[in-house]
Amino acid sequence: MDWAYLFEISLTGIASGGLYALAALAFVMVYKATRVVNIAIGEMLMIGAYLFFTFASMLALPLWLAIPAAVLGAGLLGAVIERTMIRPLLGEPPISVFMVTVGLASVLVGLVEVIWTADQRRLPEFMPNQAIMIGDAFLAPKVFWGAVIAVVFIAAVLLVFRFWRGGVALRATASDQAAAYSMGINVPRVFSLAWVVSAMLAALSGIIVGSIGGISSSMGVFGLSVLVVVIVGGLDSVLGALVGGLCIGLVEALAGAYLGGEYKLLATFIVLVAILMVRPYGLFGTHEIERL
Amino acid sequence: MRIGTLKESYIADAALFDSRTQKVWLAIAAALLLLFPFMASDYWLYLACLVSINVASATGLNILTGYTGLVSLGQAAFMGLGAYTVAILQINVGSPFLLNILAGGFVAMLGGLIVGIPSLRVKGLYLAIATIAASFIAHFLFANMKFTGGTGGLALPPASLFGLVLDTSFRLYWVIVPVTVLMLLGAANLFRTRVGRAFIAIRDRDISAEVLGIPLLRYKLLSFGLSSFYAGVAGGLWAYFFRVVTPESFPLLMSIFFLAAIIVGGMGTILGGILGAVFMTMVPELLKLVFDLLPDSTSLTVYLSPVRTIIFGLLIIGFLVFEPHGLAEVWRRIRRFFHLWPFRN
Amino acid sequence: MDPKHASPGTRSPLLQVDGVTLAFGGVKALSGVSFDVAPGSITAVIGPNGAGKTSLFNTISGFYHPTSGSVRYQGQDITRLPAPKRARMGLGRSFQNIALFRGMTVLDNIKLGRHAHLKSNVLDALFYLGRARREEAELRAEIEERIIDFLEIDHIRHAPVSALSYGLQKRVEMARALAMQPEILMLDEPVAGMNREETEDMARFILDVRAEWGVTVLMVEHDMGMVMDLSDHVVVLNFGQVIAQGDPATVQANPEVIRAYLGSGDVGDLRRKLHATTEVA
Numbered sequence: 001m002d003w004a005y006l007f008e009i010s011l012t013g014i015a016s017g018g019l020y021a022l023a024a025l026a027f028v029m030v031y032k033a034t035r036v037v038n039i040a041i042g043e044m045l046m047i048g049a050y051l052f053f054t055f056a057s058m059l060a061l062p063l064w065l066a067i068p069a070a071v072l073g074a075g076l077l078g079a080v081i082e083r084t085m086i087r088p089l090l091g092e093p094p095i096s097v098f099m100v101t102v103g104l105a106s107v108l109v110g111l112v113e114v115i116w117t118a119d120q121r122r123l124p125e126f127m128p129n130q131a132i133m134i135g136d137a138f139l140a141p142k143v144f145w146g147a148v149i150a151v152v153f154i155a156a157v158l159l160v161f162r163f164w165r166g167g168v169a170l171r172a173t174a175s176d177q178a179a180a181y182s183m184g185i186n187v188p189r190v191f192s193l194a195w196v197v198s199a200m201l202a203a204l205s206g207i208i209v210g211s212i213g214g215i216s217s218s219m220g221v222f223g224l225s226v227l228v229v230v231i232v233g234g235l236d237s238v239l240g241a242l243v244g245g246l247c248i249g250l251v252e253a254l255a256g257a258y259l260g261g262e263y264k265l266l267a268t269f270i271v272l273v274a275i276l277m278v279r280p281y282g283l284f285g286t287h288e289i290e291r292l
Numbered sequence: 293m294r295i296g297t298l299k300e301s302y303i304a305d306a307a308l309f310d311s312r313t314q315k316v317w318l319a320i321a322a323a324l325l326l327l328f329p330f331m332a333s334d335y336w337l338y339l340a341c342l343v344s345i346n347v348a349s350a351t352g353l354n355i356l357t358g359y360t361g362l363v364s365l366g367q368a369a370f371m372g373l374g375a376y377t378v379a380i381l382q383i384n385v386g387s388p389f390l391l392n393i394l395a396g397g398f399v400a401m402l403g404g405l406i407v408g409i410p411s412l413r414v415k416g417l418y419l420a421i422a423t424i425a426a427s428f429i430a431h432f433l434f435a436n437m438k439f440t441g442g443t444g445g446l447a448l449p450p451a452s453l454f455g456l457v458l459d460t461s462f463r464l465y466w467v468i469v470p471v472t473v474l475m476l477l478g479a480a481n482l483f484r485t486r487v488g489r490a491f492i493a494i495r496d497r498d499i500s501a502e503v504l505g506i507p508l509l510r511y512k513l514l515s516f517g518l519s520s521f522y523a524g525v526a527g528g529l530w531a532y533f534f535r536v537v538t539p540e541s542f543p544l545l546m547s548i549f550f551l552a553a554i555i556v557g558g559m560g561t562i563l564g565g566i567l568g569a570v571f572m573t574m575v576p577e578l579l580k581l582v583f584d585l586l587p588d589s590t591s592l593t594v595y596l597s598p599v600r601t602i603i604f605g606l607l608i609i610g611f612l613v614f615e616p617h618g619l620a621e622v623w624r625r626i627r628r629f630f631h632l633w634p635f636r637n
Numbered sequence: 638m639d640p641k642h643a644s645p646g647t648r649s650p651l652l653q654v655d656g657v658t659l660a661f662g663g664v665k666a667l668s669g670v671s672f673d674v675a676p677g678s679i680t681a682v683i684g685p686n687g688a689g690k691t692s693l694f695n696t697i698s699g700f701y702h703p704t705s706g707s708v709r710y711q712g713q714d715i716t717r718l719p720a721p722k723r724a725r726m727g728l729g730r731s732f733q734n735i736a737l738f739r740g741m742t743v744l745d746n747i748k749l750g751r752h753a754h755l756k757s758n759v760l761d762a763l764f765y766l767g768r769a770r771r772e773e774a775e776l777r778a779e780i781e782e783r784i785i786d787f788l789e790i791d792h793i794r795h796a797p798v799s800a801l802s803y804g805l806q807k808r809v810e811m812a813r814a815l816a817m818q819p820e821i822l823m824l825d826e827p828v829a830g831m832n833r834e835e836t837e838d839m840a841r842f843i844l845d846v847r848a849e850w851g852v853t854v855l856m857v858e859h860d861m862g863m864v865m866d867l868s869d870h871v872v873v874l875n876f877g878q879v880i881a882q883g884d885p886a887t888v889q890a891n892p893e894v895i896r897a898y899l900g901s902g903d904v905g906d907l908r909r910k911l912h913a914t915t916e917v918a
Binding site: 107110266269 | 363410413414415416417418420421422424425426428429432435436548551552555594595597598599600601602603604605606607608609612613616
């Protein structure tokens with residue numbers, strides 16, 4: 001048993017888990033506020049990466065402009081999405097909104113292919129290039145720094161939720177819109193805000209993921225792993241996004257290393273099925289009770 | 293205008309086509325279906341067969357998702373099970389063609405039952421996500437098991453029926469369309485009986501349904517099994533039609549295609565399955581036509597696929613936002629207009 | 638379903654609830670609830686909101702399994718029996734918040750009530766001509782003659798249930814419960830939200846159901862007038878416990894009961910008020 005190898009793989013797994021956690025956070029943000037399962041989260045991640053590509057490579061803007069521009073652009077997209085296709089479906093069965101996000105994923109992939117073609121691209125380098133060594137274990141620098149950035153943002157979001165009354169507003173609108181309205185909460189504004197923040201977090205995640213592995217129109221498949229992360233962690237749990245992210249990152253890294261690359265997604269989905277059977281609401285999700 | 297359709301027995305009231313005008317339209321449709329292959333070009337015959345296969349599969353999905361309310365993104369995987377079964381049997385065993393199709397249906401049905409087992413504990417969107425997982429697991433199996441030919445897939449010889457080799461769209465039409473019609477009839481019949489009612493009850497209010505006497509697990513499994521049987525048969529027909537089956541033949545995108553088809557057509561109505569499948573199959577063809585008509589068309593062909601993807605997504609979103617009950621509802625409104633004409637309401 | 642079941646009190650109880658306790662985590666919805674329902678009787682379960690009445694119904698129906706205690710029906714212990722089997726044995730039910738299936742017409746909803754007693758399987762259904770068609774036609778005939786006429790809903794039989802008024806929906810729900818060929822009909826607040834006229838119609842239906850169909854009725858109700866006029870036996874729940882049971886007059890006079898509903902106050906004065914409302918009813 002090569003412990004050093006195991007340690008190295010695990011390290012990579014945990015670090016990429018941090019990235020999953022950031023994307024999962026974007027997902028949870030929307031679910032917490034609007035009860036919408038956004039299956040297009042991977043595609044929103046992709047849009048963020050492509051926006052960054054446009055600003056940084058195609059328009060050659062400096063980094064300190066390109067990154068915020070991409071993130072804000074994604075935020076704008078999030079607002080547009082919410083206003084045009086999510087809000088009209090308020091009150092419809094959840095499956096309808098879910099299908100809308102499926103449609104959205106298709107539209108985003110198609111748009112990317114039309115505007116930027118389906119070819120793989122590289123994002124400009126902006127992270128330090130030195131190899132990171134923890135003891136004898138090697139950690140790819142991009143993965144490490146990506147994880148660091150992710151963790152910083154997750155911590156920021158956690159703090160905001162903890163200390164800002166908006167966090168309660170978010171949960172109120174999710175559980176009962178009419179009641180939240182009558183409490184004086186501006187429900188439409190909360191909805192928009194949730195989608196904007198979610199899109200921005202997804203964009204950030206996309207920039208990091210894109211920096212590591214390049215960008216392409218099939219980047220959205222990352223979203224499937226994110227879906228597993230949020231199911232494992234609990235659809236509405238921020239903490240769950242973190243823990244779930246780390247778990248899935250680890251599982252994928254180990255599966256990839258010991259079984260082979262094509263087993264990564266399989267392993268992830270087997271974990272999904274197992275969790276759905278044993279703890280369908282995830283590790284930290286709130287249990288929905290059905291009344292007769 | 294339609295006045296006073298009087299029924300003289302309860303059996304007559306429950307008939308599928310209950311008015312004289314409906315029966316006439318039915319006869320016309322049947323005549324058209326019979327004459328079509330003799331008048332159509334190869335291309336249109338090809339389309340007709342493809343539409344028919346899609347109608348069959350969409351109807352199966354409609355039973356599960358539209359009528360029973362169990363959202364599934366695994367329809368393509370079940371079709372794949374049917375297709376591979378047919379391919380393996382035809383290549384290795386050479387058993388009769390109709391038997392293979394039935395076997396394909398049964399293997400897919402087994403898959404459906406397995407996927408359906410957690411449906412008691414796992415509900416709603418969680419179930420949908422579980423079916424995505426099942427899709428991936430199926431794809432993995434197709435690509436990695438020895439007798440499925442791996443990533444290269446399988447190529448199968450054409451079917452033969454009573455000595456006649458079914459290797460043209462014309463010949464396959466005469467098998468595919470009748471099978472589809474039978475499947476449609478079966479589905480329509482289903483919802484005139486207690487089994488169909490149980491499915492709808494499960495969709496609308498499953499806990500009350502149980503207290504009223506419907507064993508939930510049994511009927512959910514039944515719905516899964518039946519709908520995947522339909523998918524398996526459609527997959528089998530698909531295999532004989534295209535004659536090549538690979539793991540990429542039945543991607544998740546195809547499941548989305550069928551889900552979109554029943555949304556666009558109208559979930560929970562037989563007509564919806566038909567209209568939706570026809571519409572979704574024809575849209576890419578229509579798109580190709582439009583592209584051909586545009587100037588400078590050769591350099592634009594690279595955009596065909598992504599534009600199709602965009603339109604696909606827009607159709608799903610558009611129908612859900614503006615016409616959630618689908619084309620079937622639009623059709624109903626048109627019919628109502630003609631029934632009431634010259635009155636307005 | 639025939640009149641010979643109509644005479645109450647002379648046979649063993651149809652339904653026996655014995656020491657049923659239902660706990661959700663730390664919360665006890667029901668505590669040691671015990672009572673019997675005599676065949677052919679009309680028994681009312683009353684109590685303030687949150688007393689556990691619907692939880693009691695849900696336990697009898699089989700939606701909840703009690704933490705302890707037992708439910709016996711027709712002499713058999715059904716405590717762990719799955720809900721669909723209980724329906725087959727003749728436990729009919731209507732729901733507090735109307736639980737009609739919105740995707741179906743009135744007729745289909747009613748037909749659904751008969752589900753547990755029908756025989757067609759999926760192959761019969763797919764083929765239709767033959768057993769399924771026969772069964773459906775017989776079912777339709779019976780429902781038309783016995784239920785639709787009885788509840789006077791023939792004018793809406795093909796209407797989608799979502800288009801109906803509240804009162805009509807309640808009646809359709811009753812119809813569906815009747816289609817279950819019940820021996821005991823459990824009605825959860827059958828007249829909730831109804832006006833005077835609708836309430837009297839429903840009261841008449843309930844009495845007719847007992848007289849013509851021989852069905853035993855167990856109902857949860859808040860309308861005291863209806864409870865006092867119709868019931869043979871009243872069970873009072875408060876905070877998940879039975880605080881009184883007996884014939885209506887006795888229960889009505891019970892100070893515990895009055896206190897539970899109206900709080901402690903001048904019992905004599907409240908009792909007079911209660912009499913006054915039932916007189917008017």
